Amino acid sequence: MTRIEYGDGHDVAEIMPVMTRAFDPAYGEAWTASQTLSALSLPNSQLLIARDADQICGFAISRWVLDEEELLMIAVDPNHQGKGIATSLLEEIIANLLINNRKTLFLEVRDGNTAYNFYRNKGFNQIGRRKGYYSGNNMSYDAITMALFFET
DSSP: OEEEEEEOGGGHHHHHHHHHHHSOGGGTOOOOHHHHHHHHHSTTEEEEEEEETTEEEEEEEEEEETTEEEEEEEEEOGGGTTSSHHHHHHHHHHHHHHHTTOOEEEEEEETTOTHHHHHHHTTOEEEEEEEEEEEETTEEEEEEEEEEEOOO
């Protein structure tokens, strides 16, 4: 059974293998350990870790300002995909968002990433596009900005 727990910068080394396996290097989406630690050192950032037994199988990083939250990254180990782990991580973020009276959850996803459909099915709507935001394999890819709005 998968459980969701809160982590911090001390957990970066443990989540990096999931980061490496979850993101295809062709698209330049994965962060380095230094980038991850930097994001977690910002005020109002949080790390959620999904564990199956004692094995880390996924994580999510978000941060908030006032009544807006941004999902910076969600990753699930390919060996654990299709088991509802991303949904569990997202649901925990949303539950925390609602408890704290935040009204909007933003994210960006690479154009063409199948995660776009996951977010659409969770109620997110496309609100913008950043041209050439991601780069890899000598190509650039747009980022689609999405939002989920809540009334509090």
